[in-house]
Amino acid sequence: MASTKTDFKRRFPKVGRCCCCCAPKVSVYVCTIILIVFYVIGIFFSGLSLNKFGTYTSSVTNILSKVELVVPICVTISLILLLIGIEKRNKVFMNQFKIVFFIYLIYSLFSFIYGIYLFNNDEYVKESIKTLKNTYKEANMPNFSELPDEFYQNSIKNSMKFYIVEVIVIYALFVYYYLSTCSYIEDIEEGANDENDIRNLENNEY
Template sequence: MASKGEFKRRFPKINNCCICLKLKTGVFIFTGIILLIIVINVLSNLNFIFSNNDSVLSSSSIFNTTTKIINELGTVYQYSYYIYILVNAILIVSLVLLIIGILKAKLIFLSQFKIVFLLYIIFYLIYNIFSIISMNNNAEEIVNILVKDKSFNDLIINNNIDEEDFKSSMLSSIKNSFTFEIFYSIIICALYAYYYVATCSLAEDIEESVYEEIDTRNLENN
């Protein structure tokens, strides 16, 4: 078993999380929030995939339209969707292990977080860059898919809306949404990065205390 003399910090020591919270309390709160958001996200995505035609969701216009967009844009989009769910499922397991690691001082559970969450941040960046670029490149195709959808088509006909004006308006809205997505992704990545550093700092605090206990026991035994 390693001793404290072999322990080296790789992350800065942080006493408080978000200024007002103790580090451990803050990490627990933010871990819980992230877990809740990701669990809801995964469940909703699984519901999206496995809903049958009789369900309320699958019979809704939103469900059908979203399905059409994903299916018509090609296999790459479909697989990226499944990969997104898989990665988030792995993150859920990692965060649960992190909580156990903090409560039980299980170093291996703390160590896995350092790797998994770092990879998740990288994945999140790449996935969002891919999504924004690819959706931007396919914006016109998305608009054409929407126009063909019955609900949008009925809207155009019933309100005597010029189809080209509608397409132009939709295209402008989609383009504007990309700007929001970029800023949103930057903010989320910054929060993830801060959470990662703070959590790793707490993990190293626990690791350091474990090694101190080992050294103390060794001295007592000698």
């Protein structure tokens, strides 16, 4: 008699739920919806920032700002498709998340490294200070626009420390969410595979 079991190869390790107080499916839904809200808010403020400050920033920074706006939009669409895929058991919608979010994690890592580089780039710091002063001037806030450059330089250096800690924590959470969600997706695929084996067995197809 032929084997009644179709091998299912997992590509991700079994990882715990990203929200320990919820069932696996609810956990993925809750975390994904939180991320969608997070990105939508980020997209909104990125759009406002690009519209407000685009004329003051350098061409490179302006391009990066547009990229920072487009990337979260793509990720948000991917997350929405993920939710639909889980609900409908659509493998295409679920598996696109594995690719899109992985690319996003790689992009975020390089963005983090590049951000540290910019914080230590004198030309970028000077351009940022100029942008801030112009912004405060446009907003009729002379007390801030007339502050010495040294004040802003110290503020940027101090903010870099918080930036590094913040990004490391957030990135670690994103990696765990990715692994946990991919693990759950493969649980669904494995379950569907087992159900298909049972149906084939009942239909005497083995």
